[in-house]
Amino acid sequence: MRFLSLAGRRLAAALPALIIILAGLFLLLQLAPGDTVDALVAQVGGSDPTMIEELRRHYALDQSTSVRLGDYLWRLLHLDLGHSAIYGKPVADVIVERLPATLLLMGSSLALAFAAGMALGVIAARRVNRWPDTLISTLGLIFYATPSFWFGLMGIFVFAVYLGWLPAGGFGSIGADPHGLSLVLDIAWHLTLPTLTLALIFLAIYLRIMRASMLEVATLDFVRTARAKGLSDTAVVTRHILRNALLPMVTLLGLQAGTMLGGSVVVECVFALPGLGRLAYESVMQRDLNTLLGVVFVSALLVIVINFVVDLLYVRLDPRINGGR
Known part of the structure; x- marks a missing residue:
């Protein structure tokens, strides 16, 4: 109830x-x-x-x-x-055609940023004031301070033009008609660079939040009690510190949903992805009011749904939260 x-x-x-x-x-x-x-x-x-x-x-x-x-x-x-x-x-038909690309880009970028940021934040907190912490914190600062479009352009130049490892843009191979697993791999291949580009700045935010949260929780009384009971360091981290340190990360996950949608506009334009971000840009340029309002409506719904799920997840993670408040 x-x-x-x-x-x-x-x-x-x-x-x-x-x-x-x-x-x-x-x-x-x-x-x-x-x-x-x-x-x-x-x-x-x-x-x-x-x-x-x-x-x-x-x-x-x-x-x-x-x-x-x-x-x-x-x-x-x-x-x-x-x-x-x-x-x-x-407008609904136009949005339905463009929505899958944005959802895949956001989902993959959010998953990569959250998982990698959490892992790097834990490593930095466990090795605080030592060279892993210094290296990870420096990389996080670089990722956070560098514009996403610059990462995208440099990624295209290095991995698409110079090395030829990844495609420079698009959502699929031109002239090909893949099916099943081939289609999934083809889309994943084209989304590799856009996903990395969009995820890096959020990865930097998550790792800094995770590091600070881990260090703060490690000083609380219940953690000292767990250590005094003789629990191993790994058990203390996984059972006590990590779960409580994840709460700010989950909160930030909902807050960053709208920011990630805004960032997808730049990334989709750089990599020519047929998503909602590029559709919004085209609608502004062509003064298509109905389409732009439709994009904003769907984007707002996505942000509301993500924050709704995050609120419910937060209740599950922290039993102290009372639904009546």
Whole structure:
């Protein structure tokens, strides 16, 4: 019951946040110069004023901002994301085509950053103030301070152009039609460089948090009690220190979900991946308001779902948390 109560409260708090995000973005986009009709006219090289007026009436751009916002929120309640003027089909179809690439990129990057950051953080904490700690901390600082697009460009130059080990971009081999395991391996091969590029900066954050958390938990009373009982150092670390040190890592996992989605925009553009990040960039450039709002809607849902799962996982990891609070 406590678990279900917490889940219900988290979902109830997420719905107003989602509406505020979409309404705020809709109003902000009205301040940007140009609209969908301007982008369409620019693509065809110009048009007469009568045709432009008809297009604005067709896309309801002749109505007031408040009316269009109300109409959009009403359609959203019916899960209607609208029609993309640039791609010529429903926004939901466009997003469904692009979503798998982003989910795979985010999932693989998050898993790599979390696992490697946790392992390196534990090693640094166990060898504090010695050369492994110095080396890992220095690498973490370098990864955190270096922009992700620079890692991507250098990865393309070294591993794709110079060495020829990995593809420079794309989501699959051009002209090939793999199936089954061959398809999985082909996608994994193309996602290797993008995953490393997106994961490095988050790996640096996780290893620093894990190191600091391990060192803090190691000084608490229950750890000293466990050592006084005669438990081995490995048992103390795995049974007592590690589980409690993971709590800040799990919290950070949910907080970094939105940041990782933002980072995927840069990575997908660098590696020409057909994901939501690149779709958002193309929608901004082409003033496709419906598609951009649809991307933001799905992205916000992803962040809310990830934070929801993290909250529930946190309750399982820390029994002290009461769902009634």
